[in-house]
Amino acid sequence: MTKTSSGNFFEDFFLGQVIRHATPRTLTVGDASLYSALYGTRCAVQSADSFAQAIGYPRAPVDDLLVFHTVFGKTVPDISLNAVANLGYAGGRFLAPVYPGDTLHAISEVIGLRENSNGQSGVVYVRSTGFNQDGVEVLDYVRWVMVRKRDPKAPTPETFVPTLPSALAPDALGDAVPPLDVSEWRDDLSGSLYRFADYEVGETIDHVDGMTVEEAEHMIATRLYQNTAKVHFNQFTEGQGRFGRRLIYGGHVISIARALSFNGLANAFHIAAINGGRHVAPLFAGLTVFAWSEILDAAEIPGRDDVGALRVRTLATKDRPCADLPAKSGEDYDPSVILDLDYWVLIPR
Amino acid sequence: MTKTSSGNFFEDFFLGQVIRHATPRTLTVGDASLYSALYGTRCAVQSADSFAQAIGYPRAPVDDLLVFHTVFGKTVPDISLNAVANLGYAGGRFLAPVYPGDTLHAISEVIGLRENSNGQSGVVYVRSTGFNQDGVEVLDYVRWVMVRKRDPKAPTPETFVPTLPSALAPDALGDAVPPLDVSEWRDDLSGSLYRFADYEVGETIDHVDGMTVEEAEHMIATRLYQNTAKVHFNQFTEGQGRFGRRLIYGGHVISIARALSFNGLANAFHIAAINGGRHVAPLFAGLTVFAWSEILDAAEIPGRDDVGALRVRTLATKDRPCADLPAKSGEDYDPSVILDLDYWVLIPR
Amino acid sequence: MTKTSSGNFFEDFFLGQVIRHATPRTLTVGDASLYSALYGTRCAVQSADSFAQAIGYPRAPVDDLLVFHTVFGKTVPDISLNAVANLGYAGGRFLAPVYPGDTLHAISEVIGLRENSNGQSGVVYVRSTGFNQDGVEVLDYVRWVMVRKRDPKAPTPETFVPTLPSALAPDALGDAVPPLDVSEWRDDLSGSLYRFADYEVGETIDHVDGMTVEEAEHMIATRLYQNTAKVHFNQFTEGQGRFGRRLIYGGHVISIARALSFNGLANAFHIAAINGGRHVAPLFAGLTVFAWSEILDAAEIPGRDDVGALRVRTLATKDRPCADLPAKSGEDYDPSVILDLDYWVLIPR
Known part of the structure; x- marks a missing residue:
């Protein structure tokens, strides 16, 4: 019996399953600097406290995609360690600003399952949500991923494919931006x-x-x-x-x-x-x-x-x-x- | 007469010698981010202020090995710039937590010397100690390293090989972790x-x-x-x-x-x-x-x-x-x- | 009509032109860590808050060249995106210390123009000045750069080559260092x-x-x-x-x-x-x-x-x-x- 994790396989998932992911992560100005150095971002709001404060932010927020990648990263050990492919995203919303010093953690819920006809793998749909240290939702998105089965003979779960929006409606936008x-x-x-x-x-x-x-x-x-x-x-x-x-x-x-x-x-x-x-x-x-x-x-x-x-x-x-x-x-x-x-x-x- | 340092050679060391190393270094959240990005560390205590605080730390401490490497790095210009090989470590203890904002400096004492029979080099044993800005010891370890002689004809020092513990005793552990x-x-x-x-x-x-x-x-x-x-x-x-x-x-x-x-x-x-x-x-x-x-x-x-x-x-x-x-x-x-x-x-x- | 910037060409510059550059940038301990990791800087003043404070700084200042590169970087989209070569620098002065948390922005003035005899390009002389969030000048320097013409038939501007000092005088030095x-x-x-x-x-x-x-x-x-x-x-x-x-x-x-x-x-x-x-x-x-x-x-x-x-x-x-x-x-x-x-x-x- 090993203590190492080999991740979840398709047959380990069930509809409605809630997975609380390890490791919470405090995002800092160090992470923001690295993000900037890796991509060369130049957007004034995220680059300069003075610019952000002039328009109404308390300080420069963390880049949205750094938030996304951080939340996504938390889900990998549980969701996609045995993935064949990351198939798609839908319904992602940024819900609250994230500032240096905030700590993010993530929870996922299995909202769909569909075994492939070859019996070797299946598609898992999860809604993943990122929270800050106060329990406030900062990001919410659906992704679906093709995951291998550990045992091709494991029973086939009932197929459920969630209905996903093709786009968010305008009134769902902007929660992560103060007035x-x-x-x-x-x-x-x-x-x-x-x-x-x-x-x-x-x-x-x-x-x-x-x-x-x-x-x-x-x-x-x-x-x-x-x-x-x-x-x-x-x-x-x-x-x-x-x-x-x-x-x-x-x-x-x-x-x-x-x-x-x-x-x-x-x-x-x-x-x-x-x-x-x-x-x-x-x-x-x-x-x-x-x-x-x-x-x-x-x-x-x-x-x-x-x-x-x-x-x-x-x-x-x-x-x-x-x-x-x-x-x-x-x-x-x-x-x-x-x-x-x-x-x-x-x-x- | 050059102002550049060519480091110490074997014949420059003597038993009981104390070397105060340059350059003190303030460790920050920037260093912690880089450390995380270089190795992919995921330990919750060092990753998340919220997790660390929940169990009793004032905030997430700096990774132990970042402390080790920082102290080690200070010793290189004086101890091992002319090293043939870094032979071993012993008796290393982490003695106090290090938090972002703390400044480390290091002192080494020569605790052993043994010239090699070929007369070209010798082994130097040093105990290096890292301190924070308040003079509190944060790390203490012994390493021994084979260092070239500048002049093979330099006199051979008296051999002294220190007795080193094969392992720390359990009651010597834990000083760097609050209750x-x-x-x-x-x-x-x-x-x-x-x-x-x-x-x-x-x-x-x-x-x-x-x-x-x-x-x-x-x-x-x-x-x-x-x-x-x-x-x-x-x-x-x-x-x-x-x-x-x-x-x-x-x-x-x-x-x-x-x-x-x-x-x-x-x-x-x-x-x-x-x-x-x-x-x-x-x-x-x-x-x-x-x-x-x-x-x-x-x-x-x-x-x-x-x-x-x-x-x-x-x-x-x-x-x-x-x-x-x-x-x-x-x-x-x-x-x-x-x-x-x-x-x-x-x-x- | 595209919204992407293709930068300025030689004929877009005129003597006395003042260009306010995008994107202000808050320099943080994250940037200082990256700078240190990219070059291996070891100067004690910039490396350690304790060392800097002992001699009279409020904390460790940001490395001078990180300030220089940040100000320089701001000027690139407007000055040298179509440069053939960066020809030289003169009269650069560091005017105020920069600390982590300070936000820099930059303004350039065109102080010289000289079209090349081939009619394909010309030399643009600019004085660029970096400011912090309080409007204090932190750096001031001249550079000249050979910039392509968009249209070789564009009219040749009057030539003006500024007189530049071969070196700063000692009494112009030291404004960026407190007593x-x-x-x-x-x-x-x-x-x-x-x-x-x-x-x-x-x-x-x-x-x-x-x-x-x-x-x-x-x-x-x-x-x-x-x-x-x-x-x-x-x-x-x-x-x-x-x-x-x-x-x-x-x-x-x-x-x-x-x-x-x-x-x-x-x-x-x-x-x-x-x-x-x-x-x-x-x-x-x-x-x-x-x-x-x-x-x-x-x-x-x-x-x-x-x-x-x-x-x-x-x-x-x-x-x-x-x-x-x-x-x-x-x-x-x-x-x-x-x-x-x-x-x-x-x-x-």
Whole structure:
């Protein structure tokens, strides 16, 4: 009987199961610095206490995706240690601001199960929620993941596939942003003149810049998030596996794409929701990530005249500039595409 | 006459010599974040202020090995800049908790000398002590190191080999841990159900996971510790040397092994003592570290009913999983073994 | 009409133009830790609150070059995104100490313009000033940079080349250092016995040690500074460019050379001014940086008896130790030289 954890297999999950994840994590200015150094984020709200305070934050909040990765990382040992693939996200909402010094922990509930017809694996749907030290919900999202069975002969659970929203409604957005005095928002300091009214639905933006990823970088990032998925760290084993090399955590790609999108979306300071997302293909070290975005929707938020919401679809590619907006033709993605993410951002009006 | 330091050579040391080391170093949450990102530590006490405070710490303490490496790093310019090899450790004790904001400095005393028969080098034994800004001892350990002579004709000092303990006694453990209310220790948050009474002497644990090391990572770590040993940083010179590449700081391996050992020893939150240790073989970038442990002893600590002590031997290997527990046969280590460390950890009862 | 910024081209600049740069940045202990881990700095004043406080600082200040790189980074999107080369620095002064928690922003003024005879590009001279959150100037320097024209047919501006000082005068130095009680400066803790009076004009120091640079390191550093110059990050594009690889930010070389110079200049705790500097040749990952220095001048600072000023010229090389002090013969630099920097440091008397 070993004391090491080998994670949960498909047959270990049951509908309604609630899993309280280890290890709570205090996010600090040290984590914020590392996040900034890993991605080159430049959004003024998260970068400068003075800017954040001028518009109504008590201080600069932690980057939304650092919160996401931290909560996600907690779920890995229990949910996806035996995952074949991380299939998708839906219904993600940022619910309260997180500041340096706050401590996050996470709980997941199993909300769906569907065994694959081959009997070797199945899809697990979980709603994961991150809380701060006061028990306040800071993030809530659904992901579904294909998990191996330990024993192919284990009984097949009843199939339940949850109904998931294709997008959050505008009135569900903005809980993580205090009321802002946007008259104090200075476009010269934020880096862009373009605000809510300047974006049009259907508009596309090539974010132009490319960022090459090194092994040290994605491993430092992924360990920062206490994400323990083996495929990211172990060249000895992965070198003998299907790709011959370490797989980069999909969230690392999301953060790179978000940082690249500053060039074109500099005032879109907050990710309010993740409507859906798919890691279309894996990324490996040595490759260069590019990104482009489309404005899918623009919405006022009921009761708020400080900020508006833009629904953005961002696609990231590897080793391919995005001037011609590579995406899907029919069901097939351009072979360069690695990420297709649909999310709401808030931007001053 | 140059102002650069070329470090001490064997003939510069004398018995009873006391060396006050430069540079004091304030450890911060920034250092703690980097430590976490470099190794992927997940122990709840060091990870979360809320967890630490619930059981009786004023806040999350700094990782024990970050303290060790910081103190060790201070000693390098004076003790081991001309070292041929770092031969061993003994009698190491953690004596007071270190919190972000504390400033450490170090003093060493030469407690043994033995010239090698070839007249080219000798072994220097030093007891190094780390202090915080209030002059409180936080760490005390002995190491011995083979140091080159500047002049092979320099006179041979009288040989004195100190008597060193093979292990610390249980009543010497625990000074760095305040009295804890372990009724508040939550196993779901710490990541393991196994406490003091659940481990048996003789039990072995394969820590399963592997961690590949990159050049950037070990150099970032070693500089964080202000360790100036040239062999870790200079590919131009090392490329022409005996290994053809940079040598990784042995302490980096200790930290990786400790982080890997979370999987099986998650509740062993504190290294109380380092009984002995040996860097059996060098590690180089690109290789993957694995580890396994044996419980050598289990002891109650006189006067404490909150925590017990486990004496653990951890072996780390390179590019070789540890399922079959590679170690020694006779005097010879398995060629994969790079570290053999004997230490006491504290774990809730 | 795109919302992405393609930066300014030569014809976009005009004499007297004032540019307020985005993104203000709060520097924290997290940034200080990363800076330390990237370069291995060991200067006691910046390393230890206790040391800094003993001599009269309220706490350890942020490293001068972290301030420089942060201010420089802000200017890149507006000044040098379309630069062919960063040609030189002059008249740089550190004007106020920066502590963790301070927020920096930057403004530049165009003080000179000279179109190149080929009509393809021109030289832009800017004075850039960094301010803290209270509007206090912390750094002021001139740089000139060759910038491409968008349209070779754009009209040629009137040429104006500013008169720049070859060096700052001693009475302009020291504003960033509070009055110090140097009787509390402990040479054992600072790492050197050599103070102001111990250095002679004309003295040369080989800093001995070498530091190899990895791709992950220079990219992490350059992103930490929010420097967005494309050539540092994008292997896909640079791989097809003139060098076939990513160019390392010249400031990364300055920081490495400064850290190496600790060995020989350990008590020179503060860069008071940058008289001039030139990035003689590019550096690429995998190469090892060495450095040597010459004491160009030594000056008392009017009104101060705590510290004196040494004018230092530091040259850095790649893959070449500096024992024989490689520099210029005639107009030509030794092919190993990558940096030639002339600056004032302060050192206790």
